[in-house]
Each structure stands twice: as C-alpha cells, then as structure tokens.
Amino acid sequence: MAKPRVIYWFRTDLRLHDSPALKAALDLEPEALWPIFTWDPHYVYHVKASPNRWQYILDCQQDLSDSIRKLNPNSKLFVLREAPQTLLPKLFVAWKATHLVTLWDSDEVVAKNGGKPTMSITQLQTAGYKIGEVPKPISAPDSLPDPGEMPIDFEQAQAPKTADLNAPYRNKADKTYNSLAGPNGDFAIETLEELGLPAATTPHRGGETIALKQLNKIMADEKYAATFRKPETSPAAFEPQSTTLLSPHMHFGALSPRLFYWRAREVVEKYGKGASTPPESLTGQLLFRDMYFAAQAAIGSPYTQTLNNPYVRFIPWHLPSKHADTETGMSAISGEYHVDSPQADKWFRRWKAGTTGFPFVDALMRQLRIEGWIHHLGRHMVACFLTRGGCYVHWERGADVFEELLIDHEPASNAGNWQWLSCTAFFSQYFRCYSPVAFGQKWDKNGDFIRKWVPELRHLDAKYIYEPWKATQAALDKAGVRVEGDGLSNSHKEGVYPEAMFDFNERRSVCISAMKRAFKIGLHGNDEAVKNGTWKVLFEEAGETEMEGIGGAGDTDEGDYADDADHESHKISRSRDGGKHGRGKGNAIKQGPMDRHVKRLKN
Numbered sequence: 001m002a003k004p005r006v007i008y009w010f011r012t013d014l015r016l017h018d019s020p021a022l023k024a025a026l027d028l029e030p031e032a033l034w035p036i037f038t039w040d041p042h043y044v045y046h047v048k049a050s051p052n053r054w055q056y057i058l059d060c061q062q063d064l065s066d067s068i069r070k071l072n073p074n075s076k077l078f079v080l081r082e083a084p085q086t087l088l089p090k091l092f093v094a095w096k097a098t099h100l101v102t103l104w105d106s107d108e109v110v111a112k113n114g115g116k117p118t119m120s121i122t123q124l125q126t127a128g129y130k131i132g133e134v135p136k137p138i139s140a141p142d143s144l145p146d147p148g149e150m151p152i153d154f155e156q157a158q159a160p161k162t163a164d165l166n167a168p169y170r171n172k173a174d175k176t177y178n179s180l181a182g183p184n185g186d187f188a189i190e191t192l193e194e195l196g197l198p199a200a201t202t203p204h205r206g207g208e209t210i211a212l213k214q215l216n217k218i219m220a221d222e223k224y225a226a227t228f229r230k231p232e233t234s235p236a237a238f239e240p241q242s243t244t245l246l247s248p249h250m251h252f253g254a255l256s257p258r259l260f261y262w263r264a265r266e267v268v269e270k271y272g273k274g275a276s277t278p279p280e281s282l283t284g285q286l287l288f289r290d291m292y293f294a295a296q297a298a299i300g301s302p303y304t305q306t307l308n309n310p311y312v313r314f315i316p317w318h319l320p321s322k323h324a325d326t327e328t329g330m331s332a333i334s335g336e337y338h339v340d341s342p343q344a345d346k347w348f349r350r351w352k353a354g355t356t357g358f359p360f361v362d363a364l365m366r367q368l369r370i371e372g373w374i375h376h377l378g379r380h381m382v383a384c385f386l387t388r389g390g391c392y393v394h395w396e397r398g399a400d401v402f403e404e405l406l407i408d409h410e411p412a413s414n415a416g417n418w419q420w421l422s423c424t425a426f427f428s429q430y431f432r433c434y435s436p437v438a439f440g441q442k443w444d445k446n447g448d449f450i451r452k453w454v455p456e457l458r459h460l461d462a463k464y465i466y467e468p469w470k471a472t473q474a475a476l477d478k479a480g481v482r483v484e485g486d487g488l489s490n491s492h493k494e495g496v497y498p499e500a501m502f503d504f505n506e507r508r509s510v511c512i513s514a515m516k517r518a519f520k521i522g523l524h525g526n527d528e529a530v531k532n533g534t535w536k537v538l539f540e541e542a543g544e545t546e547m548e549g550i551g552g553a554g555d556t557d558e559g560d561y562a563d564d565a566d567h568e569s570h571k572i573s574r575s576r577d578g579g580k581h582g583r584g585k586g587n588a589i590k591q592g593p594m595d596r597h598v599k600r601l602k603n
C-alpha cells in the first residue's frame, strides 16, 4: 500500500511541542509532509486587529518555519494566500495528498458539566475532576519528513471583496492575495508590507522559541511561580510586568497551556508549604481560561454578545450594537452601534483614545494601544470604568476595542471577562467599583506608571498625579502642564492634559442605581422583551432614566476579590484540594483546543 502523503495544516497551533495532531500526522509515517498555513480572507478582513497583533502572528509563523527547517532543511512553513475552503480541495489533488490533520477544541468539559456552560471556576473544577488528570504534554518531534513536490498549476481563487475592518490601519496597497505562493513564489511568510500595514509599535514579539524561553525563566524563579497570587500582582508594574505575559503566546498556540500547567504544578509540588492555590495561583489562571472556553463551547455564537445569550443579563447600556441580523445576532460586536447618547459616545471615544482626564485610565488605555497588552487588573479598571462604574457604555463596545488592540485577543476570554467586569454574567457584585484614583494609588503612590504613559504629567507632584483637576496653578506651572479640553481635538498639543470628563463619584452612584434597577427587572439576552424592544417600556415604568439616576453608596473595589466571583465556591475548591498547593484532583484542567482529528480524505 502506498504511504500517506500528509498536508499538515497549522491553524491556531503555531508550535512543534505538545501537538497531538502533529504526532498523529507523524504516526502515519508519511512519505511526504507539507506543513502549511493558509491566509483566510475572513481573518484578514473581518477580524479587527492593529499591526501589533499582525506582527505577532508573523513572528510566530517565522519562528515555526525556522524550527521546521532546523529539523529538515528541505521543509519549512509553506504559506499560501487563499481561503482554505477553496484552496485545500485543489491542493489535495495537485499534491496527491491523502490526509489532512488539524487540532480542534474539545466539548468534553461541557459534557461533564451537564451540557451547560461553565459559569464559575467551581463548575469548571468539578467538570475537570470528572474528566481526570490533565494529560502530560508531549515533546516536539526530532525529525520531519520531506515535503513532496508542490505544483500550483491551478487558478487562485480571489478573496471576496468585502468590508475590510482593518482598512483604517492600511497605509499601503493591500497585496495579501497578489499571488498564491507570495511575491517570490517560495511560499514565504507574509510581511506587514504585503498586508499593507505600518510597522508594529509593541515591544512584545511572538514565536515558540521566545515563549519557551519566557516559560523557563518564569519557572526558574521558583518562589515567584509557586507563590503567584494574582490579586497581589501590580497592574502598574512595567519593565518587567508583574504577571507572566504568556497570553499572546497561548493565543497563537506558540505555547501549549498543558506544558505551562504542568511546569507550574511541578514547581508548586517542589516548593511545598506556602505555595499558592487556585484560583489565585498560576494554575488557577489557566483554569479561568478553560472556564471561558467551555462556556463559549456550550453557548455557541451568542456567547460573544448579549442578544440571544440566555446567560447574559440585559442592561440598557448606552451605545448598543447594531445587529445586522437580529435572527442570528451574528454581528453583535462588529463595531457598528447606535448613538443613543452623544455624551456617552464622546466618553467612549475619549476612553478609547486614552484622554478621559483620569490619568490612571488614560495610562492603561495608551499602554494598550502601543503595547497591545495590559495587566489583568488594569483591564478590570478600564472595563469597569467604561461600563458599570463610570460611562454606562455597552460592554460590547469595550470588547470591540480590545479585539482590535490586544495582541492576546481571544474571543472566549475577551467576551467572558467583559461580561464579568460589567456584571452581566459570571460576576454580579455591581456595587464594587474600581476608583481611577484610589485603585492606582494602592499600587503606585508616586504614579510612575502614569509618568511613563502620560508624559504630559510626568513632572506633576505625586499629590496630584491621579487627580490633576485638584492641582494648584503653581503645581501645574511647575510641572509645565495645562489641564484643558477633551483631548480629542487638542491631543497633539504639547504640555496639555485633558479635563476630567465627569465627576467620578457622581457617575459611580448613577451607574449603581441603574444597575440595581436592571438587576431587579432581570432580563437576559434571549428574553422576548429584549429581542422585540419592549424592554424600554419596562425600564420606563421602573423610573428615571439612567442619566438622572438616584444614586447609591457603593464600595471601592481594590481588586482583592478580582477573580473571586463566588466566595463560597472558592472555599469549596480549597477544601477539595485539602488546602494543598493546587494539587488536588479538583484542579484538573481540560486543555483547550487539543483533541486530535485525523480526517481521511476522499480523493
């Protein structure tokens, strides 16, 4: 019998280590193996991303290609410029391929959670416990077969002409699909130039080699890794940041979460007494990732939006999404929204631009734009501020901005965390709000983080750096800064920082009242009243509009319970572990997209 000829299609798994699908491909003992990546126009034009994330994926591909070449100088990552659904059938014939191998997400956690989404870490841990121990990661292969010949004497299907969500970034002609095998006909990795994009601004670079180096460095610092407690890590730390910054590597599959998990477990076991436990520990962080993945797997496409989502509370936020297709609700966070309040729209645009006049919020938003990454508690701060703790703007607007700017953008984690922060799902303590003054001061009294990202304020006395509206004229003169305008029209003026866009305490109390009312009315995304618009009547009957709200006292959230939605369940998970360093069976985590599927091709 003829030996298999395998097209190995790299998708969200840009690595060689811990790849069951690659192992399955090699177990076939193929006579030819073509590692390929195909540029899907859906991704290129319909997934919003700044050049920072494009650079990251190109880095991951280049590194993978170099690693493949090290194993076999005749091979590399062959990049093809066409949609997979039109390309692959032609390749199977032209290259006489017999097998296609991919990685897929698993629904096992959902099945073990009674077919329901995992809406708390306890549910995730219980389902994980039923599945059993997390499989150990497998090693990278030490050799790869040659690719076969690669004729492309077929017509390249043109990418459909559709709306390009990334058009605002393209400053050159888009040449992504000019030729199937790239400008030199050698199936090379695309460049930002080909994509028509400017240079990235982020200092963070992608690729399996960097990811493994970073992981080794983190685990070599045993005390850090074993005693990691997320709520004790500072959102204001930079160079180095206080958490691992491994999320973008995991997003592109350059790092296996199973490898990360087991390395963290081993360090904890060696460390013994004093090690941290889930959910605050490093393994606990990975549990959150799986919790959101399994929630998305169960809920399906409505997961990333409110409409049609039975698990998301309906709150009549400002700037709701325009739904092109209200039946399926598919385009919820495409970026198009109703401007029901010009005031809220301006707040939203100032939030996005990092010119709210609240220096801690602005510093975080500017770091997000330039670096594509901010600390988890920084994400808490800006998300709470945009939604239930300040602007009362829809969480889908914030998720949309994060989709564009994050280098680690992961649909499940992004939507889930925005729901958490806006108290629409996963978390409900809407009276706990992050103060843009007190929360930053807790971590960084001197405001060094603000001085780095908001240079207009870098010479301002620490006494005023979180609230420049309180600064005396003498203090402002000494710092060489004026506080005026909204930052949208005068953002390029040297030495000018915008005025605060509202009184935070006032807004917080307005928001809390409005949240209280919405919780009382108790609608969810799949309720008829939400779908047919009659929710308006219910809210009008219930009293004043959100803008006039009656106010409520509220608590200042300091982030201590940042990842702790249900204190009771947290206690349960600890006792199930016997309080031992996250080693109990209750910590079992089901790795995300790791099931292997080998499809026999019918050609």
Ligand SMILES: Cc1cc2nc3c(=O)[nH]c(=O)nc-3n(C[C@H](O)[C@H](O)[C@H](O)COP(=O)(O)OP(=O)(O)OC[C@H]3O[C@@H](n4cnc5c(N)ncnc54)[C@H](O)[C@@H]3O)c2cc1C
Binding pocket: 230, 243, 244, 245, 246, 247, 248, 250, 251, 282, 285, 286, 288, 289, 290, 292, 374, 375, 376, 377, 379, 380, 383, 402, 406, 408, 409, 410, 411, 413, 414, 415, 417, 418, 421
């Ligand atoms: C509003 C909001 C939006 C977010 N959007 C994303 C996103 O698009 N992609 C993304 O990966 N994370 C997202 N997060 C979760 C979290 O902030 C990041 O995963 C984390 O900050 C990444 O930094 P790190 O690798 O240093 O994390 P570490 O603290 O070092 O944690 C290790 C890993 O655990 C996982 N993890 C940790 N916390 C969470 C969490 N709450 N949810 C899911 N996974 C978690 C990540 O994979 C992370 O790399 C979001 C959080 C908020 C509040």
